[in-house]
Amino acid sequence: MNATKARDALVAGAQGLALSLLALAGSITLVVLAVLSIAFILLGVGVFTTPHVLHLVRRHANQRRLLAAQWSGVRIPVPYRPLPRDARSGIVGQVERCSHMLKDPATWRDMQWLLVDMTAGAVTAILAPALVLEGIFGLLLAVGLWQLVAGGMGDSAYWYAFIPVDSWGTAFLAALLGLV
Numbered sequence: 001m002n003a004t005k006a007r008d009a010l011v012a013g014a015q016g017l018a019l020s021l022l023a024l025a026g027s028i029t030l031v032v033l034a035v036l037s038i039a040f041i042l043l044g045v046g047v048f049t050t051p052h053v054l055h056l057v058r059r060h061a062n063q064r065r066l067l068a069a070q071w072s073g074v075r076i077p078v079p080y081r082p083l084p085r086d087a088r089s090g091i092v093g094q095v096e097r098c099s100h101m102l103k104d105p106a107t108w109r110d111m112q113w114l115l116v117d118m119t120a121g122a123v124t125a126i127l128a129p130a131l132v133l134e135g136i137f138g139l140l141l142a143v144g145l146w147q148l149v150a151g152g153m154g155d156s157a158y159w160y161a162f163i164p165v166d167s168w169g170t171a172f173l174a175a176l177l178g179l180v
Contacts, residue, residue, distance in 0.1 A: 009132055015071055016128030022064070023125060027118035030057050034111060038102070047098050054101045054110075061110045064117075079106040138178020146171040 030053070037053040040046030058080060065076040081104045087093055101107055138160055141149070146165045149158045157166035160174040 013129040013132035016125045019067070019125035020122045020129075022060075023117045023122035026060050027114045027121070030060055031111070031114040031118060034114075041098070047095050051094070051097045051101055054107055057107075057110050057114065061113065079109070080104060081106070135178040135180075138174045138176075141165055141178070142168075142171045142175030144171075146174070 033053045034050075034057055037046050037049040041050060062078060065078065068074045068076055081100070083097065083100060088096060137145075141158075141160055146158060149165075157164035157170070159165070161177055163170055163174050163177060165171050165174050
């Protein structure tokens with residue numbers, strides 16, 4: 001493996017870890033806040049909190065659009081309808097702003113995206129760093145870690161993927177698989 005491929009793998013692992021953390025911390029938090037805020041519209045409080053929470057949802061989605069453009073060259077257009085120019089201020093303006101944001105189909109697409117991002121997005125994103133770390137673990141088995149791991153398991157071998165590691169030879173095979 002040349003240095004460029006190794007560097008690309010490490011970068012992909014770091015990006016995957018960052019995306020999975022964003023998905024877990026950001027998307028879960030925002031979906032909970034948005035659902036609560038929309039539910040609190042019935043109590044009157046949500047009229048004031050929902051536009052702010054939806055603004056955070058939009059910022060989160062825009063940040064991910066920016067990362068997609070920077071990391072992979074994929075441009076995702078910003079689909080939001082502009083707020084009316086003649087928006088009123090005060091409580092009436094707040095109600096109109098809340099209503100406008102909730103009527104925007106992009107708001108609901110963002111909400112659906114949050115649900116997918118916090119589940120499938122997080123799992124998919126964590127695969128890149130997990131594969132890199134698993135490869136490094138295979139290399140560490142060849143350095144002698146297999147003796148510590150297999151020694152604590154009694155008479156049975158430690159399984160690295162489909163290789164039973166119980167000797168230096170199988171530890172070397174695990175390292176080869178880790179490199180792949």
